[in-house]
Amino acid sequence: MAKTAFLGLGVMGYPMAGHLAAKGHEVTVYNRTAAKAESWAKDHGGGHAATPRGAAEGAEFVMACVGNDADLRDVCLGPDGAFAGMGAGTTFVDHTTVSAAVTRELVAAAREAGIAFVDAPVSGGQAGAQNGALSIMCGGEEEAFAAAEPVMASYAKICRRIGGSGAGQMTKMCNQIAIAGLVQGLSEALHFAQKAGLDGAAVVEVISQGAAGSWQMQNRHETMLDDAFDHGFAIDWMRKDLGICLDAADENGASLPVTALVDQFYKDLQKMGGGRWDTSALIKRLNAAG
Structure with missing residues (x-):
């Protein structure tokens, strides 16, 4: 069992940190909204700290799952950042989906401090985080991954090192590219079925068992309809x-x-007030157009 810290307790991070505690790891959490960190500690029996540095002090592994590049920089760098509290020989694991540029920047900063860095974005959504069944795609040195993998196994269905630093983030990009096309294709199929007067659920029951089947089809067709x-x-x-x-x-x-086109379709949905809608709302755009 390892002494760990978890930074960021959103819809993904809160249950991920909970799985670490449930597996017997010692966990100290940090969240920008302190009340959520306090709530997590009450729920799971771990500790909480007022700063990323405070959470990271003494930890062998520090995990982060925050919002974007700027958020990740904030929790890593500066006098109150996690890197300032981590000792040489420790490992930082980034579960945030961020740019390759910020990954390169933070890998360099970590290396200078003697900290190993694994970029490890996840896929599987909130349900995957809650069920401890995430797909984790990793980049970094083999030794760092080998050390961190048993800890990440607390919330992983599959966890694989794809290559050197940045390979995890590049793999997550492949994931999002594939999803964008899949959801648009599914939206068009269901929209077409409706226009043709077909029972969409019956259509999916049949085509999901063939070559068109996908996670998106299985898990999103009902709410889309x-x-x-x-x-x-x-x-x-x-x-x-x-x-x-x-x-x-x-x-x-x-x-x-296709990715560029679907990105613009999502922009249309944002203009419709749907920024917080699920990505499967692409069908709503088609239905609105008639």
């Missing part, structure tokens, strides 16, 4: 992630025409 989107992964977050993908594609020369 019910026009219910107050759940899941918010469009605002997806646009942040797709922006990261498109920026990286500009750097490496990849062509992402």
Whole structure:
């Protein structure tokens, strides 16, 4: 069992940190809203700290799952940042989906302090975090990953090192690129079924068992047909992630025409007031257009 810290207690981080505690790890948490950290400590019996540095002091592994590049910098750097409280030989694990640029920046800062760094974004959504069944894609040195993997196993269904630093974030970009196309395709299929006068649920029951089947189809078709989107992964977050993908594609020369188009479709939904709707709300845009 390891002494750990967890920074960021949103819809993902709160249950992830809980799984660490349930597996017997010693956990100290930090959250920007202190009341949530206090609530977590009451729920799970761990400790809480007023700063990232305070949470990280004495920890062998420090995990973070925050919002974006700026949030990650805030919890890592500066006199109250986690790096200031971590000793040489410890390991920082970043579960946030962030840009390759900030990953490179923080890897360099960690290396200078003698801290190992694993970029480890996750997929599986809130349900995956609550059930301890996340897919974790990792980048970093083999030794650092080997040390951190048994700890991450507390909330993982699969946890794999893809390559060196940044490979985890690049793999998460592949994940979001694939999801964008899948959800738009599913939206068009269900929209077409409705226009054709078909029973959408019956259509999905059949086609989900063939080559068209996907996680999105299994887990989102019912709410899409019910026009219910107050759940899941918010469009605002997806646009942040797709922006990261498109920026990286500009750097490496990849062509992402479908991703760029779907990103604009999500922009349309934001203009409709749907920034917090689930990403499957792409069908709502089609239905609104007639």
